[in-house]
Amino acid sequence: MSRPAKIIIDLAAIQANCRLAQAIAPDSKTVAVIKADAYGHGAAEVAQALEPQVEMFTVSCLEEALVLRENGLSKPILLLEGCFDETELKIATDNQCELVVHSSLQLEQLLNATFETPLNVWLKIDTGMHRLGILPQEVEFIYAKLAASANVKNIVLMTHLAHAYSVDGAHTTMQISRFENCIQPIIVNANQKVELSMANSAALLAWPRTRVDWNRPGIMLYGLSPFTDSINVAKKLIPAMDFESQIIALRYIASGESVGYGCTWTAPRPSTIATVAVGYGDGYPRSAKSGTPVLINGHRVRLVGRVSMDLISVDVTDLLNVEIGDTAILWGKALSADEVASWADTIGYELVTRMPKRVTRVFVNQA
């Protein structure tokens, strides 16, 4: 019998969320974002579930792409940060990867390399995120160099939006305009269609102007909302990760007694406290405050005291018939990871992505 903390990944939910993304923009193609082990959901299994539905996948780096190839995935894979040095270029081409080019250094490495088969390049333009990308005023010049290179087949022009998840649209509108303006001369002069890519999940859901040739949904595939505000379309998403464990002890404490490290919570009344076998060693955030919701037998109760490495405590005083072995849901379909994240001063993205290996992962609805 192992520790009861486990995550259950519903692959049918991921397929349904992807269909929703595609129904919103039926004229676009989909690059499913499955970096960081598919945001903690298991990149190989998620890719296998999505492969019939999407045109391609994207990951951060070559190592992540090779995991997909080792697992038999054959669709093209985009490396979102491109190659980290020239030695990766050959491995990337041998493995049918497409490359983001975001800097002059990467451009030079690509142009100076010797390849047998040219590859597809996604030229990333920095329109306002200011992390990666060439400057809008460099686009025409760099595009021309890429287009003239025997190492390059197709070029997609892309940008990444910094604030599409907010209803305050000023920054997103500015980024879209910068993108549209700087690529205009290329589109006008091109003798074939130039493909474009702008939308992440938030943009796809809320910014119709960003739904162009290729969309790049990530978090919405896993059923979490990219928005800080409540947006109706995001309510249709189905959370794909259920995180659960079990009660392993019950104690009855007097009013005025404290619970857990640091004695940060004191019982205001005689209380029944359930000890659940899950802690920050299992990916439950240590920063979760007293009051964070937990579901016990489907009922909402509250975390009390500090989260420790292997255990949390919840106040079950108001529940009838609580027993050792009962299930505790930490987040999932019935309790959003986004809500739990808000009690821990973080976002749902971080909670699902950083699940450690010691938590058992179970896949359901696998074809």
Ligand SMILES: Cc1ncc(COP(=O)(O)O)c(C=O)c1O
């Ligand atoms: C370039 C790029 N496109 C798309 C995405 C997907 O974003 P989201 O998970 O918000 O949909 C990411 C994620 O960080 C990204 O870096």
